[in-house]
Amino acid sequence: DIQMTQSPSSLSASIGDRVSLTCRAAWDVSTYLNWYRHTPGKAPQLLIFSASKLQSGVPSRFSGSGSGTHFTLTISSLQPEDSAIYYCQQTYTSLPTFGQGTRLEI
Amino acid sequence: EVQLVQPGAEVKKSGEPLKLSCTASGYNFTNYWIAWVRQMPGKGLEFMGIVHPRDSTVRYNPSFLHQVTVSADKSINTAYLQWTNLKASDTAIYYCARLAVEWGSWFDPWGRGTLVTVSP
Secondary structure (H helix, E strand, O other): OOOEEEEOOEEEOOOOOOEEEEEEEOOOOOOOEEEEEEOOOOOOEEEEEOOOEEOOOOOOOEEEEEEOOEEEEEEOOOOHHHOEEEEEEEOOOOOOEEOOOEEEEO | OOEEEOOOEEEEEOOOOEEEEEEEEOOOHHHOEEEEEEEOOOOOEEEEEEEEOOOOEEEEOOOOOOOOEEEEEHHHOEEEEEEOOOOHHHOEEEEEEEEEEOOOEEEEEEOOOEEEEEEO
């Protein structure tokens, strides 16, 4: 399994802030890296696929970057609905693995 | 609208069987894999396995092989996750998700999840 490590584990920020979340892969996963937002009680939502591609319908304040083993999800101007847990996921291998999540409180 | 619908909750006792459903709508069900993901209480997301509804090909995370069975019925656009003998440690939320494969692969959309509670 490819271990994925996210940092920080939790983060507190304010409306309008810019925040960056980090995800590191134990091995090179190229750009086979996705980001999801999960509000408890709701379905997880795909935000970014293939490291930097914005999923249709996702606000442009979300952006992703990186390749290989180091990836970043940036939210440019936080909104109340961004209070959630964010997960990265590698799909480089046939056994997808997720990071442990970053809890973002607003 | 592409949707995956899951029942909200199941309450069972240890040793009982269970079959969870995931019903798809809004797209051709036989064109995409369906994945199952577990979230244990207070924990993160774990990939369990996938099924292709066209021919019922399945692949498992080795950690879940022989623990669960993944299947699909294309006649009713529904995928399943089942146990023959539940344990208290199976208490978790179980999500289904459509697996898109293009120049990469990702899970989208997801169902809202089924909370499974297994009492000892």
